[in-house]
Structures are given as C-alpha cells and as structure tokens.
Amino acid sequence: MSELRYDVAGIGNAIVDVIAEADDAFLIANGIAKGGMSLIDDDRAAELYGKMGQAIEISGGSCANTIAGIASLGGKGAFFGKVRNDQLGEVFTHDIRSQGVTFDTIPAVSGPSTARCLIAVTPDGQRSMSTYLGAAQALSPADLDLEIIAASTITYMEGYLWDPVEAKEAFLLAAKTAREAGRLVSLSLSDSFCVARYRDEFRRLARDEVDLLFANESEILSLYEVDIFDEALTRVKADCKFAALTRSEAGSVIVANGEVHVIAAEKVPHVVDTTGAGDLYAAGFLYGLSRGKDPVTCGRLGSLAAAEAISHYGARPLKSLAELARAKGLAL
C-alpha cells in the first residue's frame, strides 16, 4: 500500500463557469430547464452566450469545486480533469493550483476548447446550467495517476463523468484502484437529468462500487424512481455504507453504517447564487470523513461550506473554510 498522502482524489469535468444574471423569462425564451444542467454543443454555446448579459468567468466543475473546497478546509487534494492549452484552460489550471490542489493532467493540444458552463442566475439565487463539454470529453484512463488514487483516503467522482465516453472508463479504473488499495470510493449523482440519463448504471455503481454516495432530494428520488424521500432513504441504506442526502434549506440527512442522522442547514443572510452548494457540501463531508470525524460533524462541515458558496457568485470558496470551521467550534 502506498504511503498515505492525500485526503481526497477527485475526477471530474474541468470547466470554467460563465455566470450572468437572468430572469425566468430568459430561461423560458431559451428553453433552459430551471435548476438543471443541460449539455450543449459549440453552436448552441455561441448562440446562448450571445444572448446572455455581462458575465464573469470563474473556475468551476462540480468535482473540481469540491476538491478546491477540501484544500480550503486545510486538506490535501488532487484533481484529474482535461482542459485544452487555451486561455480558459490556463485560468482553470491557475485557480485550482492556487488553492494548493495537485493538478497535473496534461492539457489537450488540439481539438475542442476548454469546457464552459453558461450559468444563468435568477433573482431567487437559483442557477440553471448549459454546459459545453469541449476538451473535458478527452479525459481517459491514461490521464489518471494511479499512485495518487491509491494514496488517497477517498476517491471522489461526479456523475457527470458518465457523459464523456472515455471518462467512464477512467472512473471505473479509479474505483478499482482505490478499492484494491483499501480506500473509499465516493460518487455524487450530480443532477437529476444526469440520473435520468444513466439510472441503471448509477444504481449498479451505488450497490457495487460506491462506499459514500452524495445526492440531493430530486436526484435520490430519481435514482430509485420513488416519490417519497423516506423510501429512497431505506433503499440507499441497503446499498451504501455512507450516504449524504442534501435538501437545500431543509439541511441534510446522513446514512452512516445503517444509522440515520439529520443535520440542519447553516443559515445564510442573503442567498446570491446557489452554484456549488452541493459541491461544497461534499467538500466538508469528505474532508471530515477523511480526518476520521463522526458523521454529524462531517454533515455540519458540509453545511458550513455550502453556506459560504451560496453567499456569493461562483462555486469556489472565497473565504478560508478552515477559519470558518474553527469559528464555529468545529475542530479540524
């Protein structure tokens, strides 16, 4: 077994977010599903971008946000994801490294440009995402450093990886490597549309490959095709050792070795942009688990990190999560 060096290794789509304010009429006029994530091609990306207002660019990507959050909490993280050698690829690389995350995936030197997620934020703070995957689709098993995977307490992957074809293989190789090294495997279901696209495969993953599952309410209901949260809870308890189910302002419900814990959401004076709420919740939970904290402390760390993310534009933490946690008496 490799010497332990990382808390969490993450695999995901390397994406730069393009965030602009919009109203519900804009979503309707442009056929954007509110609160969801749709995949778009280059032409549609250009068309939609042309219609969006003044934007800001900030590094994103669900799993990458999580790993940045783990670094902000003081943890050691590594990320695998593909950019191109273009300006947005440089932005992505700069930002994740500036948080102290190990990120050495070699950029593509030809083919599509770095992935972009066009995010329309409505006045209620909800975000609706249209993603052009671009270079992120080129992630393959060869891009993984299996020594890092084996040296990470938890390997964490996003369900969105099921969209780029080769990334799926990378996911399965990473899960196998982690298991063989005696590590934990974790998955986020990412998005209810994503679950609908790959339901059967995700059910198998949850049952056979995943130790720790992250999902929000609509995702977990969709996974098990049930209408009642408690039924989904019973199902996930049978499938996974750990699960963290997030419910927006209603907090989260945690499954840990068959026991259920209910965690309150952290209060936020003014919700600006919910982009990254789930990603940062996962960061807090994963970091806590990696450091041997009890499930309730893990959930509280998740709530705290999510609250920071939704109080400003963009999904990456702007304040030190380690300091916020200390201020809340959550010893790290």
Next chain:
Amino acid sequence: MSELRYDVAGIGNAIVDVIAEADDAFLIANGIAKGGMSLIDDDRAAELYGKMGQAIEISGGSCANTIAGIASLGGKGAFFGKVRNDQLGEVFTHDIRSQGVTFDTIPAVSGPSTARCLIAVTPDGQRSMSTYLGAAQALSPADLDLEIIAASTITYMEGYLWDPVEAKEAFLLAAKTAREAGRLVSLSLSDSFCVARYRDEFRRLARDEVDLLFANESEILSLYEVDIFDEALTRVKADCKFAALTRSEAGSVIVANGEVHVIAAEKVPHVVDTTGAGDLYAAGFLYGLSRGKDPVTCGRLGSLAAAEAISHYGARPLKSLAELARAKGLAL
C-alpha cells in the same frame, strides 16, 4: 454635420481584468505599488499570475468601463479598442456588446494576446493593478470610425492611451474630428504614474484639446506639480471649460464655465473593491452632460455610478444605473 446618434464615443485599452484578493504583504513581496497601475510584460504577467490566488475574470479597461456605464444609464455609447481573436477577446467583446455598446473594432489575428490587468484587491477595498497591454497596443488611427466620432456628443479618452504608441495618434485624430464636428473632447488622466510619465503632453492636451477633464486628487496635483488641491483647481479652471475632480469618500469638485461646485460622495455600506470608481464616476458625469443636465446633477450621477461599482468585485455595473438614478430622484 452627421446626424446625432451617440452620447459618448470612447477610445481606450480593451482589457480583461483578473481579480484576486491579496494582502499588503503580497504587494510588498511582489513590488506592486498600492493603488497604482504598472505596465508589465508577458513574462512578468505569467510570474505574477502564478503567485496570485483564485481569481475571477471580468471585462474591464478604464474607458470601456465608462462606456458600459453610460449604456447602463440608458445612454448610447460606442467604444474603440483592440483585442485579439482569442478567448479573452471574445469575453471582452461579448460583455461590452451585451450592455448595448457599439463595439466593432476588428480584432488582431496575430501578435500578442488580449490585454489583461492583474488586480490585487486588499481587505481595505483598494486595488493595485499590473497591466499586460498585449493586443491593446495595436490600436491605430485606422481602427477609428470617424463618422461615429463626429456623431457623438462627447468623445472620451483615457490617459492610458499614451502608453501604446499608435493609440496616441488615434487619440489626436479623434480629438480633431470631434472638434471639427463641433463636439466636446474629454480626457481622464487615468493614474498618477501615468501623469508622471506624460506630464508635459497632458498639460498641453488639457490646455489645447480638452473641454472636459477627469482626474482624481493625486493625478491633478501631479499634473500641475502642486501640493495643494486648491492651487490645482485654479490651474484647471484656466485650462478647461469643464473638469471633474474626484476625491474618493470626500466626493468630487466640479469646474463648469469658471464656476466651482462641491458634490458629496454617495454612501456605500461596504466597500468591496474600488476598481472602476473613477471610470463609473466619469460615466455618470458624461451621460448627464450629454443629456444637457446641470453640473451638479452630472456630479451626482457620477457619485451614484461610482458607489455601485465599488460595492462589488469588478468595475462594470451589475445593477441598472438608470434604475438607481430614478430611485434617487435623478430624472434622466
């Protein structure tokens, strides 16, 4: 004379801002002058960017911010500035057009990349800028649409244009075109370091070419090499028909046809980032003047627009300035 179509035509460096939080120790360790703007080359830009933390990218450029502000106030603006045909060039083009500004300068297809301004924002809200001019240096007289200049009530230019060599010629051609069309010519001194670089030329411009001068306190003191604000005021009164001198939280002092008016600053609950304060003050003032408002109303519009800019990251207005002005009883 062309039919009147524009309130303000602006000429400036087309720049994308890269904004990150930093502390005073970072500025000192990296030799960055607090509150100033230094020009840097590509190598230094790469080095400094590598040392900066997680950043956000947002369109900037002093004069471009002003013209975006004029559009946000409901005015009609045109902008001339040079980007490259790269991703940041697309970002710049998208953002200024999305505000409704006419921007048709043809991007460079070779040579240096789109200009970037690395902005370190300290906890006191002060911004310290390091600018890589890149493609902005390629702006030349051929890039101007003289019909638009002649059709604009005011032609507004930034002192920073004195750094790229050919841009200076574009400036002088635009000033000549505006004057011959019976329009007003306006200049912002941009930065006290910039004034120190080109003091004699700026004095000549103020005296011979400029109807409306914008400067902050340190810039106007540097221009006339005096220590006392009132002396600078006397000097500028002799040189320019209009001048608007900004003094941060002390508000602004306006000269209009030999008369002096003192305007209070608009109160801001929490100053986040002073980037763009002067640019947006100019937007309010220019728009008011273009629409025939009295000097005090022009100054109040300037204060209002500046207050919006410093209450968030980035220099471009996030709220409709027209609505903010209406809410303050400033009829447009």
